[in-house]
Amino acid sequence: MKKLLFIAVIAALTPLRDAAAWGRLGHATVAYIAEQHLTRKAKANLDKYLDGNSIVYYASHMDDFKPQMLVDLGYTPANGPRMHMLPHTFSVGEDGEVLRGNRLPGDKVLANCLYYVEQSADRLKNHIREMDDSTRMACIQIIVHSLGDMHCPGHIRYPGNQTIGYFNVVLKGSEIRYHTIWDTPILQAPHPWSFSDLAYLLDRCTEEEQAAITAGDIYDWGRESAAVSKCIYDVKEGDELGHDFLMKYKPLAEAQLTKAGYRLAKILNDIFGR
Numbered sequence: 667m668k669k670l671l672f673i674a675v676i677a678a679l680t681p682l683r684d685a686a687a688w689g690r691l692g693h694a695t696v697a698y699i700a701e702q703h704l705t706r707k708a709k710a711n712l713d714k715y716l717d718g719n720s721i722v723y724y725a726s727h728m729d730d731f732k733p734q735m736l737v738d739l740g741y742t743p744a745n746g747p748r749m750h751m752l753p754h755t756f757s758v759g760e761d762g763e764v765l766r767g768n769r770l771p772g773d774k775v776l777a778n779c780l781y782y783v784e785q786s787a788d789r790l791k792n793h794i795r796e797m798d799d800s801t802r803m804a805c806i807q808i809i810v811h812s813l814g815d816m817h818c819p820g821h822i823r824y825p826g827n828q829t830i831g832y833f834n835v836v837l838k839g840s841e842i843r844y845h846t847i848w849d850t851p852i853l854q855a856p857h858p859w860s861f862s863d864l865a866y867l868l869d870r871c872t873e874e875e876q877a878a879i880t881a882g883d884i885y886d887w888g889r890e891s892a893a894v895s896k897c898i899y900d901v902k903e904g905d906e907l908g909h910d911f912l913m914k915y916k917p918l919a920e921a922q923l924t925k926a927g928y929r930l931a932k933i934l935n936d937i938f939g940r
C-alpha cells in the first residue's frame with residue numbers, strides 16, 4: 667500500500683518536474699535520432715566514456731538531477747528559486763539574434779543553454795585528457811540535454827515575453843500550465859508513442875535535408891528556433907485549447923525534435939569522431 671502511495675505521489679509530481687524542459691520523451695527522442703547518425707568512431711568513443719550506456723540513457727539527467735547540476739554549474743539556491751531553469755533556456759533580442767546570456771532583473775546576465783553546449787564541447791574537444799571520468803560524463807550529458815532544450819519552443823525567452831509559457835490555459839477541459847503542453851502532451855497526441863516510435867517516425871530526412879539542417883552553428887540554430895517558435899504565443903492565458911490546437915502545433919514540435927537530433931549527432935561526431 668505504501669508503495670502504491672509512493673508511486674501515486676511520484677506520478678502527481680512528474681508534470682511539475684517536467685515543466686522546465688522537453689519531457690523525458692522529447693529528450694530521449696532527440697538522443698535516439700542522434701545516435702542513429704553517429705559515426706562508428708564517435709559511437710565507440712561515447713560507449714567508452716559512458717560505460718557502454720546509450721546517450722539516450724542520459725538524455726534527461728540534467729533535469730533529473732537539477733539541484734546537483736545547479737551546484738555543479740556554480741549557482742547557489744540564494745540566487746533565486748527559478749535560477750535552476752535558466753541554463754535550460756535562452757533569450758533572443760528584438761532583432762531575433764540569440765543573446766549571449768539570459769537577461770535577469772538588474773541587468774544581470776546568466777549563461778544560457780547554448781553557452782553550456784559550446785563550453786562543454788570546447789572542453790571535450792581540447793581538454794579531454796585532463797578531465798576525470800565524472801566531469802567528462804557531465805559534459806556529455808549537458809550537450810545531449812541542452813541541445814534538446816534549445817529546440818523546445820517553450821524554452822525561448824522573447825523581448826517583452828519572458829514567461830516561457832508559465833501561465834495557465836485550459837486543455838480539453840482541464841487547467842494546465844501552457845509550458846507543460848510543450849514538454850510532452852503535444853508529442854503524445856493523438857498517440858502515446860514511445861521515444862523509439864517517435865524517432866522512427868521522424869528520422870526520415872534525405873542526406874541533402876540533413877545537410878541543410880546541420881549547416882551553420884548553434885547560434886544559427888538558436889535564431890532559427892526562435893523565429894519558428896514565436897507563434898506559440900498566439901495562445902494567451904485562459905485560452906481554451908483542444909484537439910485542433912494540438913494538431914496545428916504538433917508538426918512544429920516534431921520538426922524541432924528532428925532538427926535537434928541531427929544537430930546533436932553533428933556536434934558529437936565533431937567531438938568524438940575525429
Ligand SMILES: [Zn+2]
Pocket residue numbers: 686687688728729754811815
Ligand atoms: Zn532541461
